[in-house]
Amino acid sequence: MSNLITTYYKTPLGTAEIVGDNNGIQSISVLDDEFSTPLEVTNSDLPKCMQDCRTQLEEYFAGERMEFDLKLNPQGTTFQKKVWKELLNIPFNKTRTYLEQSKALGDVKAIRAVASANGKNPIWIVIPCHRVIGSDGSLTGYAGGIWRKKWLLDHENPVKQQSLF
Template identity: 50%
Template sequence: MENTFFTYLSSPVGWLKLTGNSNSLLSVSFEEMEGDGSSELPPILKKSRRQLEEYFEGIRKEFDLKLSPEGTDFQQKIWKLVTNVSYGKTATYHDISVQSGSEKSTRAVGLANGKNPIPIIIPCHRIIGSNGKLTGYAGGLERKRWLLLHEQQNSPKQDMLF
């Protein structure tokens, strides 16, 4: 079994715990407070921290990281589709279910989206209800709202997303 490492990042949406192995980012989780990170960090975690800092500064619009989220084949498929939703844009759970080839699986898409172990980088916050309302976010709706507004403020002028 490969060693895992972790580090913490203070962000505008609270503390983030980044977990990875020597090659890939495995998870990003919302934490109540900072803990002690690993004494040595592999390059992937240093790169992940830097890219998230750039994202929060409004500089980075796309992430370039090797990701290894654990999940079922269906979850992996949904997370890949969610990753295709551009910075500053939104899609609905129904949009993602249609793209997945399972138009009637909107609820399953919502459940898969909620199990995303790498929020922000796999931008599950960009997925909203068909009625344009913010629904469900493992990190809480306030974080989802903040992330969407942050992206909107750092994107070319456009209509409100939600």
């Protein structure tokens, strides 16, 4: 059994808590509160996959990265892992409905189970569950908050909405 390491990275949406080890990133979650710890691990003490994660998140938020190339090790059921793997097929700046996601997984009737698995996605942004929307185009269900989902989708949209006034 390995010892998990936790590190933090400040993003425009809150502080990201990154948990992993040499086997890969197990989770990335966003914290609502300001967070800093005197026990913060220095970058040189982190496994390579966690150093890469911080670098790639920084590039993503700077608008310089559209795909992540990280060693991932999410913990979940076989079904959840299948759903999360399918989320990785949704391209940057594209969305998919929960129904389309269910179809991609081969079972239209599994829409509720797919939505539930999306909601349990442990790897924020990198496994892009924020790209899944309601059939009517609404921004439904996002564990990090709908405002973060909207921010991420706007961030990925190359055409920035202009105000008329």
